[in-house]
Amino acid sequence: MAKTIIEKIWDEHIVYEEEGKPDLLYIDLHLIHEVTSPQAFEGLRLANRKVRRPDLCFATMDHNVPTKNLPVINDPIAKKQITTLEKNCEEFGVQLADMQHPDQGIVHIIGPELGLTQPGKTIVCGDSHTSTHGAFGAIAFGIGTSEVEHVLSTQTLWQSKPKTMEIRVTGQIGFGVTAKDIILAIISKFGIGVGTGHIVEYTGEAIRGLTMEERMTICNMSIEAGAKAGLIGPDETTINYLRGRRYAPQGEEFEAAAERWLALNTDEDAEYDQVLEIDADEIEPFVTWGTNPSMGSGISANIPTSADYVSETEKSALRSALEYMGLEEGMALTDIEIQHAFIGSCTNARLSDLEAAAKVVKGKHVHPTVTAIVVPGSRTVKKQAEEIGLDKIFTDAGFEWRESGCSMCLAMNDDVVPAGERCASTSNRNFEGRQGAGSRTHLVSPSMAAAAALHGHFVDVRKIEAAVQI
Amino acid sequence: MEPINKIESVLTPLNKNNVDTDQIISKEFLKRIERTGFGEYLFYHWRYHADGTKNEEFVLNDPRYDGSTILVAHDNFGCGSSREHAPWAILDYGFRVVIAPSFADIFYSNCFKNGILPIKLSVAEIDEFLQKGKEAPYTLTVSLEDQTVTGEDGSVYSFDIDPYSKKMLLNGWDEISLTFQYEDKITEYEQKHA
Numbered sequence: 001m002a003k004t005i006i007e008k009i010w011d012e013h014i015v016y017e018e019e020g021k022p023d024l025l026y027i028d029l030h031l032i033h034e035v036t037s038p039q040a041f042e043g044l045r046l047a048n049r050k051v052r053r054p055d056l057c058f059a060t061m062d063h064n065v066p067t068k069n070l071p072v073i074n075d076p077i078a079k080k081q082i083t084t085l086e087k088n089c090e091e092f093g094v095q096l097a098d099m100q101h102p103d104q105g106i107v108h109i110i111g112p113e114l115g116l117t118q119p120g121k122t123i124v125c126g127d128s129h130t131s132t133h134g135a136f137g138a139i140a141f142g143i144g145t146s147e148v149e150h151v152l153s154t155q156t157l158w159q160s161k162p163k164t165m166e167i168r169v170t171g172q173i174g175f176g177v178t179a180k181d182i183i184l185a186i187i188s189k190f191g192i193g194v195g196t197g198h199i200v201e202y203t204g205e206a207i208r209g210l211t212m213e214e215r216m217t218i219c220n221m222s223i224e225a226g227a228k229a230g231l232i233g234p235d236e237t238t239i240n241y242l243r244g245r246r247y248a249p250q251g252e253e254f255e256a257a258a259e260r261w262l263a264l265n266t267d268e269d270a271e272y273d274q275v276l277e278i279d280a281d282e283i284e285p286f287v288t289w290g291t292n293p294s295m296g297s298g299i300s301a302n303i304p305t306s307a308d309y310v311s312e313t314e315k316s317a318l319r320s321a322l323e324y325m326g327l328e329e330g331m332a333l334t335d336i337e338i339q340h341a342f343i344g345s346c347t348n349a350r351l352s353d354l355e356a357a358a359k360v361v362k363g364k365h366v367h368p369t370v371t372a373i374v375v376p377g378s379r380t381v382k383k384q385a386e387e388i389g390l391d392k393i394f395t396d397a398g399f400e401w402r403e404s405g406c407s408m409c410l411a412m413n414d415d416v417v418p419a420g421e422r423c424a425s426t427s428n429r430n431f432e433g434r435q436g437a438g439s440r441t442h443l444v445s446p447s448m449a450a451a452a453a454l455h456g457h458f459v460d461v462r463k464i465e466a467a468v469q470i
Numbered sequence: 471m472e473p474i475n476k477i478e479s480v481l482t483p484l485n486k487n488n489v490d491t492d493q494i495i496s497k498e499f500l501k502r503i504e505r506t507g508f509g510e511y512l513f514y515h516w517r518y519h520a521d522g523t524k525n526e527e528f529v530l531n532d533p534r535y536d537g538s539t540i541l542v543a544h545d546n547f548g549c550g551s552s553r554e555h556a557p558w559a560i561l562d563y564g565f566r567v568v569i570a571p572s573f574a575d576i577f578y579s580n581c582f583k584n585g586i587l588p589i590k591l592s593v594a595e596i597d598e599f600l601q602k603g604k605e606a607p608y609t610l611t612v613s614l615e616d617q618t619v620t621g622e623d624g625s626v627y628s629f630d631i632d633p634y635s636k637k638m639l640l641n642g643w644d645e646i647s648l649t650f651q652y653e654d655k656i657t658e659y660e661q662k663h664a
Contacts (some may be wrong), residue, residue, distance in 0.1 A: 015659045016652050023632045024652055026659050036553065038503035047646070052656075064501070077501040084503050127553040128576060142576055144554035145505075146583035146645070154649045156656055160632065162575075171655040192488060193546040196575060226549060228575050290489050292549075313487055313544060410551075413498045419520060431550060433515050 002267035005233050006199045006358045007166045009139045009264065013122050014415035015156055022158040028121040030151050031107045032059035032094065034085040035412070037311075038124030040149035041088040049153045052459065055092040056155060058116055059124040062078035062106045063412050065099055067375050067402035069343065074414065083367035092152075095102045105378020105404045106459050108296040108346040113380055115245025119234040124151055129346045130376035131222040134231030135215035136238055137264055139199065141229040153249055163273040169206040171281035176462035178356070179214035180426070181219040182206065182353065182446035184286035184296050186278055192294045195227025201266065202232050206280035212241040220347045223430050224289040224293040233265040248435060287333045287458050288430045288443040290321035295430070296443065297333060300459045305329040324432055325440050326420070334458050336442065340423035341372035341453035342435070347407035349377030353446040354385050357426075360464060366398035367456035373400040373415065375407040399453070411436045472585040473642030477567050477612040479539040483603035484529055489543055490550035491577060495559040508555055509562030534607050540567045542599045547588075548577025557584045567612050569619065571596050581633045585642060588628045589613055614640055 002009070007450060037059070051057065058348035073079040082099065089096035089193025097103035103110055108129050111117040117133040123140035124130060126148040133140035133364040145156055167190075169182060195362040200222055207218070215232050239258045242248045249257045254362065284298030295318075297303070301321070306315040322329060327336065343349070343357050354376065366372045374394050376382035382404055385391060391401045408415040409433070417423045419438025426449050427434075430441035444452065451461040499511040516528045524531050541560065544653045547570040548556060557580045560568065568581065569589045589612070591599075602608040602621075611620040614636060619627045639647065 016655045022632075024649070024655070026656070026663075035500055039505045039554075042503070043646075074526075075501070081503060083499050126554075127548065127554060130552075142552035144552055144557075144576060144580035144583060146554060146580065150646050150649065153646050154653075155660075156649060158645065158649070192549060193572060193574075196546070196572060199598060207580045223550075292490070317487060318606060343583070352576070405551060410497050412500065429490075429492065429626075433496055434492055437496070437498075437515055438520060459583065 002208045002270040003224055004164050004201060004266040004270045004272060005137060005231065005264050006201060009120055009122065010161060013118070014396065022160040022203070024156050025122060025159045027124050027151050027155055027157060028056060029111070029116055029123045030057045031111055031125035031130070032057055032148070033107050033125070033127065034061045035063045036083055037088065037148055038081060038084045039145050040126070040152055041092065041184055042150040044092070044152060044293060050267055051094060051152045052091040052155045053299040054095075057094045057152070058111070059085060059089050059094050060104055060107050060110060061099055062404045063410065065403070065405040066413050066417060067407050070403055071099055078413065083304050084230055093312055102379050105380065106349065108220065109350060109377035109381065112136065112212070113245070113378060115242055115248035116430065118242065118248060118257070120264050126156065127147055128223045129220050131227065131230050132216050132220040132346055134219040134222065134229050135212060136242070137231055137234035137261065139229055139231065142223065144422055150199050152202045156216050156390070158437060163198045165195060165200045165227070165274045165276065166272040167200050167202050168275065168277045168281050169202060169204040171279050172209060173280045176447065177283050178447065179217040180209055181283050181286045182280060183218045183250050184288065184443060185283045185292065187221065187225050187285070187294045188296045189278055190225060190276055192224060192292050193226040194276070195222060195225040195230070198227050198390040200225070200227045201272070202230060203325060207232055208235065211352065212237060213352045216350070222294065224428060234261045285445060285448050285461050287448065289325065289327060289333065289336070290318070290339040290433050291324055291430060293428065293430060293443060297319055299448070299458065301331065301333060303329060303331045322396045337422065338424045338442070339421040340417050341370055341449045342375070342408040342423055342425040342427065343373070343376065343449050344375030344407050345427035346377065347428040348446050349375060351379065351384050353379070353426065354390050357446040357450035358390045360447050360461065361399065361454060362393050364397055364454050366453050369456050370453050372398065372453040373402055373408065375402045375415070376404045378404045387468040408435055410434060411439070417441070424449040424458065471642045473645065474566055474585055474587050474639050475614045476540055477587070479537070480535060480607040481569075481603045481610050482529055482535045482538040483539045483597055483600045484541060484543040485600050486603070487544035488546045488549055491553050491556040492549055492550055494548065495553065495558040500553060500555050505558050506562060508559035509564065511558040511561040523630045537564070539565055540569065540610055541565045542569045542596060542603060544596060545571045545593070547573050549574040552576045554580045554583070557581050557586050557647065561586055569596065569599065580629065582638055583638065583645065587612065587639055589619060591619065591627055591629060595627055658663070
């Protein structure tokens with residue numbers, strides 16, 4: 001029977017199946033960080049259990065780590081979580097890239113970077129943005145701490161087979177439009193609950209044309225469409241990215257693996273439970289104006305009005321979002337002034353993201369009322385960026401150049417947007433208080449965040465980039 | 471995990487859709503290394519103003535719902551972050567049942583690991599509960615065994631739940647212990663895929 005890549009990977013990982021029960025699924029890679037793991041390790045200790053396959057686990061610290069004045073952590077509770085992870089990894093034999101380690105970084109940035117993330121794998125982490133790894137043609141999803149404990153002790157999870165969904169992105173994105181704009185447009189068009197209960201495969205020529213780093217941005221925000229996971233079938237782009245990475249197969253083994261990986265792709269006549277389509281040609285650089293990732297529009301649009309919605313629930317959601325955001329119905333997006341710009345997070349803190357932002361800011365200066373920071377996604381990204389002088393471009397333009405971590409995406413460390421202030425952010429969530437109590441987040445691409453930082457309000461980056469090219 | 475079957479309580483009407491886990495438990499409270507003690511921070515930024523005073527308009531601060539163990543909300547409850555601190559906070563606060571038209575996947579799954587029963591009912595039924603619960607305290611009786619929610623007026627609403635999750639909740643079983651019964655299958659799988 002013809003199968004989608006989702007079914008092929010799923011079926012390959014079934015350890016045990018029985019009518020009336022979820023499948024017992026084998027997990028190939030378990031990524032671990034300091035915030036969602038302490039209670040899981042404590043559970044193992046209390047039950048006198050060990051980690052079944054420490055060789056399939058990899059840990060790092062990212063959520064809590066400071067991005068300046070390392071290695072000092074001012075917050076004693078955060079410090080406790082970090083030292084707890086160190087102790088747990090030592091006691092249970094799990095490999096850890098700690099704060100000082102050259103491999104340290106946001107867990108979803110370093111997995112691919114090190115070649116741990118590979119096509120055909122099942123990958124989990126106690127973090128919803130685990131969907132990022134789907135960019136390689138893997139089934140990768142976020143789990144809660146109880147499931148972290150379950151994977152640590154059994155290397156498996158009980159999982160009901162999700163439905164399959166194809167999101168086809170036809171056409172090609174235009175000049176100045178990025179992978180971030182594609183995924184924001186998808187979420188805005190179809191809603192934040194559209195993927196619930198599904199694993200999404202992104203297809204179409206616009207997706208095929210993306211680099212691996214761009215594909216990671218798309219898959220990263222699958223969870224923002226409610227999907228359990230999102231993936232993209234492996235192709236030459238995938239294989240070329242992985243070749244030579246430290247934990248990828250090497251030499252002849254790699255070539256054999258590459259052949260297996262390509263065979264994972266969805267069979268021609270396979271069917272999905274649901275198919276959605278969006279035209280890339282119509283996507284503009286996006287800006288969110290509300291308090292969930294579906295509340296966004298192309299830069300040339302205005303904020304909707306209650307008249308644009310039918311149901312009372314939607315009207316009231318719009319009103320309460322705009323009240324929180326301090327915005328008016330019908331306002332032009334380019335009239336929104338910002339006080340902060342954040343370039344970072346597992347969505348947009350890879351080298352190409354920093355390059356895109358640097359291209360916009362080169363030779364210019366951050367607007368006097370804006371505080372702007374760049375937080376590379378990993379120590380490796382930071383080093384590579386410094387080798388090509390990006391740090392200098394940013395600091396010359398008035399940006400702060402920081403150490404790697406999750407930082408202002410969720411503001412668990414000291415990188416907080418003050419109440420009532422507004423941030424152009426390359427992260428993934430604009431929920432109330434996400435970047436600090438009372439903070440107001442606008443999700444954008446790295447080049448849009450950079451452009452807003454220079455101007456003090458949102459601008460259409462296509463106009464600026466065109467100017468740069470002349 | 472505490473088994474769950476019959477729950478009778480006044481419902482707490484939370485008339486919001488897309489309640490995300492950042493609202494359920496804000497990140498500044500995620501740094502504990504225990505599973506307990508999160509209840510006092512549940513919906514913190516909705517319960518308290520920035521100056522720390524109580525927001526009297528928020529439903530959890532309405533004394534009519536004190537001691538309620540059933541939370542009713544709108545679509546896509548628990549979206550966003552995978553943090554299990556969200557169900558821990560809900561449970562620690564005292565809720566055992568959450569009723570909504572739909573739930574985000576990770577949150578839904580996390581509930582079952584913690585003895586919380588998430589119930590999906592139709593939008594119309596939720597609207598009815600929210601309306602009644604807002605006007606005056608309204609008691610619901612939930613039976614997991616029968617898969618029903620019964621209103622004060624005797625009207626009965628049925629809900630679906632997969633048989634595996636139902637059994638786990640009814641018995642309060644520890645899933646990891648159960649999985650260990652399949653250890654030979656896991657070993658077999660590992661040998662085959664080595």
